[in-house]
Amino acid sequence: xxxxxxxxxxxxxxxxxxxxxxxxxxxxxxxxxxxxxxxxxxxxxxxxxxxxxxxxxxxxxxxxxxxxxxxxxxxxxxxxxxxxxxxxxxxxxxxxxxxxxxxxxxxxxxxxxxxxxxxxxxxxxxxxxxxxxxxxxxxxxxxxxxxxxxxxxxxxxxxxxxxxxxxxxxxxxxxxxxxxxxxxxxxxxxxxxxxxxxxxxxxxxxxxxxxxxxxxxxxxxxxxxxxxxxxxxxxxxxxxxxxxxxxxxxxxxxxxxxxxxxxxxxxxxxxxxxxxxxxxxxxxxxxxxxxxxxxxxxxxxxxxxxxxxxxxxxxxxxxxxxxxxxxxxxxxxxxxxxxxxxxxxxxxxxxxxxxxxxxxxxxxxxxxxxxxxxxxxxxxxxxxxxxxxxxxxxxxxxxxxxxxxxxxxxxxxxxxxxxxxxxxxxxxxxxxxxxxxxxxxxxxxxxxxxxxxxxxxxxxxxxxxxxxxxxxxxxxxxxxxxxxxxxxxxxxxxxxxxxxxxxxxxxxxxxxxxxxxxxxxxxxxxxxxxxxxxxxxxxxxxxxxxxxxx
Amino acid sequence: xxxxxxxxxxxxxxxxxxxxxxxxxxxxxxxxxxxxxxxxxxxxxxxxxxxxxxxxxxxxxxxxxxxxxxxxxxxxxxxxxxxxxxxxxxxxxxxxxxxxxxxxxxxxxxxxxxxxxxxxxxxxxxxxxxxxxxxxxxxxxxxxxxxxxxxxxxxxxxxxxxxxxxxxxxxxxxxxxxxxxxxxxxxxxxx
Numbered sequence: 001x002x003x004x005x006x007x008x009x010x011x012x013x014x015x016x017x018x019x020x021x022x023x024x025x026x027x028x029x030x031x032x033x034x035x036x037x038x039x040x041x042x043x044x045x046x047x048x049x050x051x052x053x054x055x056x057x058x059x060x061x062x063x064x065x066x067x068x069x070x071x072x073x074x075x076x077x078x079x080x081x082x083x084x085x086x087x088x089x090x091x092x093x094x095x096x097x098x099x100x101x102x103x104x105x106x107x108x109x110x111x112x113x114x115x116x117x118x119x120x121x122x123x124x125x126x127x128x129x130x131x132x133x134x135x136x137x138x139x140x141x142x143x144x145x146x147x148x149x150x151x152x153x154x155x156x157x158x159x160x161x162x163x164x165x166x167x168x169x170x171x172x173x174x175x176x177x178x179x180x181x182x183x184x185x186x187x188x189x190x191x192x193x194x195x196x197x198x199x200x201x202x203x204x205x206x207x208x209x210x211x212x213x214x215x216x217x218x219x220x221x222x223x224x225x226x227x228x229x230x231x232x233x234x235x236x237x238x239x240x241x242x243x244x245x246x247x248x249x250x251x252x253x254x255x256x257x258x259x260x261x262x263x264x265x266x267x268x269x270x271x272x273x274x275x276x277x278x279x280x281x282x283x284x285x286x287x288x289x290x291x292x293x294x295x296x297x298x299x300x301x302x303x304x305x306x307x308x309x310x311x312x313x314x315x316x317x318x319x320x321x322x323x324x325x326x327x328x329x330x331x332x333x334x335x336x337x338x339x340x341x342x343x344x345x346x347x348x349x350x351x352x353x354x355x356x357x358x359x360x361x362x363x364x365x366x367x368x369x370x371x372x373x374x375x376x377x378x379x380x381x382x383x384x385x386x387x388x389x390x391x392x393x394x395x396x397x398x399x400x401x402x403x404x405x406x407x408x409x410x411x412x413x414x415x416x417x418x419x420x421x422x423x424x425x426x427x428x429x430x431x432x433x434x435x436x437x438x439x440x441x442x443x444x445x446x447x448x449x450x451x452x453x454x455x456x457x458x459x460x461x462x463x464x465x466x467x468x469x470x471x472x473x474x475x476x477x478x479x480x481x482x483x484x485x486x487x488x489x490x491x492x493x494x495x496x497x498x499x500x501x502x503x504x505x506x507x508x509x510x511x512x513x514x515x516x517x518x519x520x521x522x523x524x525x526x527x528x529x530x531x532x533x534x535x536x537x538x539x540x541x542x543x544x545x546x547x548x549x550x
Numbered sequence: 551x552x553x554x555x556x557x558x559x560x561x562x563x564x565x566x567x568x569x570x571x572x573x574x575x576x577x578x579x580x581x582x583x584x585x586x587x588x589x590x591x592x593x594x595x596x597x598x599x600x601x602x603x604x605x606x607x608x609x610x611x612x613x614x615x616x617x618x619x620x621x622x623x624x625x626x627x628x629x630x631x632x633x634x635x636x637x638x639x640x641x642x643x644x645x646x647x648x649x650x651x652x653x654x655x656x657x658x659x660x661x662x663x664x665x666x667x668x669x670x671x672x673x674x675x676x677x678x679x680x681x682x683x684x685x686x687x688x689x690x691x692x693x694x695x696x697x698x699x700x701x702x703x704x705x706x707x708x709x710x711x712x713x714x715x716x717x718x719x720x721x722x723x724x725x726x727x728x729x730x731x732x733x734x735x736x737x738x739x740x741x
Contacts, residue, residue, distance in 0.1 A: 020734050050715030057722070231594055231706065239708035242716040285734075292730035298723040306719070319593070319706060455733060 015193050016279050022198035024289055027276055028296035029201040029365030031267040036301040038329040041309040043261045045241055048248030055258035064262040065294055066462055066470045067430055070437040071268060072286035073450040075277025081533030084278040085377035086271050087517050092532045094436040104513045105429040106271030107377045110370035112421040112506060115400030116414040117370060118185060121363035122178035124356050126158055131353035138342035151338045160408030175405055189371040190390050193279050197368055204361045211358035212304040218351050219312045225343060232318050237311030240319055259477050265301055266294055269430025275373040283453035316343040381520030403505060407498040416502035419489050427478040434471055443467045578608050580695035590679055590701040592618050600638060603697065607650035610663060610683060611638040622703050624677035627665040634661035634685055649693055661685030676702040
């Protein structure tokens with residue numbers, strides 16, 4: 001009789017966060033990404049400037065933080081029962097096999113997003129290197145129109161925008177950098193929660209903050225660079241971003257934009273928090289951890305993203321250009337900013353290098369968080385060790401990432417995965433998670449569970465918020481978002497082969513992941529482990545159960 | 551519990567009421583076409599003023615020889631006709647005039663905008679402007695229609711309210727973060 005393979009031999013004591021701050025920096029690292037610097041400013045400026053902060057903070061309190069608490073709580077609950085991947089955690093919380101299969105979204109989303117996110121990470125690294133070596137020198141191109149053309153060409157070559165395939169002189173260099181970046185990501189994830197992810201985030205997050213401060217100081221001391229355009233100055237740039245237009249508050253689209261920004265910024269419904277929280281100790285404080293991670297994300301978003309990005313674009317390029325690019329994350333980050341740095345004189349090269357290195361750090365702290373949930377799932381579902389689980393993860397990612405890089409024309413493949421999985425999928429998973437937490441697990445029971453080990457208590461007002469307001473908000477947001485976007489997305493899939501390949505890959509991944517869930521269920525049944533996993537250990541234990549290994 | 555239900559109902563009522571007092575739409579309406587949301591912006595350039603009727607689906611810009619100036623004397627616009635140009639410079643970048651027709655952005659070669667009526671917006675540094683436009687496209691077609699927009703002079707300098715909101719927002723997130731980290735690192739027992 002063949003020996004039953006061990007289930008997660010690396011579970012339990014060896015897979016726990018080393019410090020209280022470590023898990024928070026890791027979750028915050030997952031949340032802080034390009035969107036904090038490139039998406040938030042555009043959303044705010046387009047939706048009433050400073051007035052946008054009213055619905056923004058309301059959405060933070062009513063949607064972002066409560067859904068985050070639900071995820072942190074469910075994650076730790078699942079971890080106590082020996083589960084670390086979304087399918088099995090949601091199955092334990094929801095007490096139904098159905099939720100195991102729905103929980104596949106919690107693996108699909110981070111994995112599929114990683115297919116293209118590491119590619120974007122490689123762009124950031126490429127630009128940082130180009131600035132460090134002096135290779136990217138737009139000032140030599142001539143005036144701003146010529147610089148704009150040169151910037152567009154550099155971006156198109158870097159990402160392979162104009163043609164599919166991987167070409168020398170085009171995106172071949174980016175492909176090589178991607179391979180390097182991917183290897184670093186996998187190595188960090190393979191080294192484990194504490195030895196890899198936590199240690200890296202403890203270094204990367206403060207470094208990112210330092211880089212942000214350097215760029216912020218440079219931007220705030222720009223003054224009026226061109227006397228020919230006296231209105232284009234720092235105060236004008238800050239005013240462009242922050243002067244309020246309160247009329248927008250009467251427009252429901254503003255509230256939708258704010259809630260959407262909070263939602264995506266905090267990385268709730270992404271499958272990461274629920275995985276990361278599962279490695280917390282039984283007595284860890286999920287309430288304080290959840291708020292702290294959210295606060296860290298907001299510091300980067302509001303005080304750095306809100307002060308740097310559009311201010312500098314306005315100062316050098318004026319209001320109308322800032323408006324034109326504000327809605328485009330890639331356009332702002334990779335076309336407009338090189339032009340901005342080119343106007344800064346000799347300092348522009350240094351600031352450009354620091355800026356893109358900061359974006360690289362923001363991207364890599366996010367991407368390593370995307371690999372860990374999938375790795376945990378492969379270990380758990382298939383009973384594989386870390387090495388074998390990593391190999392399976394690498395296989396999936398090599399296929400997905402290579403397809404992303406190969407079908408680069410117009411970034412259609414990337415956009416399709418981003419739309420269907422990285423946007424729509426997140427809404428769906430967040431709604432499901434919240435419904436499981438609020439209506440199946442129960443709000444009162446969930447809050448009691450969250451309060452275990454907590455040093456601050458969730459205010460009583462959050463009971464009705466979790467039961468009614470947050471789900472209503474989320475469902476409304478999802479319905480309006482789908483109404484506004486799905487017809488266009490479906491049209492794109494119907495028209496573009498690259499989009500069809502992307503959908504095919506997504507479907508194939510879902511099928512494969514569901515098959516793995518089934519295989520995992522069979523193994524757990526043979527081991528006599530039910531939906532709710534292992535019993536909780538007694539109070540004398542200071543960690544979770546010994547895991548599903550023996 | 552009753553208090554919470556009351557507060558919830560009050561909040562819901564206020565929210566619904568705010569929707570009712572939303573300002574009238576500002577639109578450009580091509581003849582026989584669907585209205586396009588837009589604003590009428592006046593920009594101070596280094597030597598001239600320019601205007602742009604600007605929205606997601608339309609951009610018609612040109613110079614404003616009859617200057618509104620920093621006193622925002624919008625009445626000067628009344629009865630005036632301004633040329634729409636194919637491209638316009640802002641901050642050294644060229645912007646192309648266009649109108650979306652049946653889902654396609656059609657580039658404008660030339661045209662005119664005529665302001666027939668200007669009326670103030672009570673208590674606001676803006677004005678309601680009504681008028682008509684006519685443009686010719688680069689591919690030979692043409693479009694005409696009318697507009698009813700809110701005109702404003704773009705003044706971007708950070709104002710008092712903006713400074714307050716910026717300061718409050720940044721202070722709030724930093725205060726929350728410091729509170730949380732202090733609690734986590736110093737006030738809570740080690741795990």
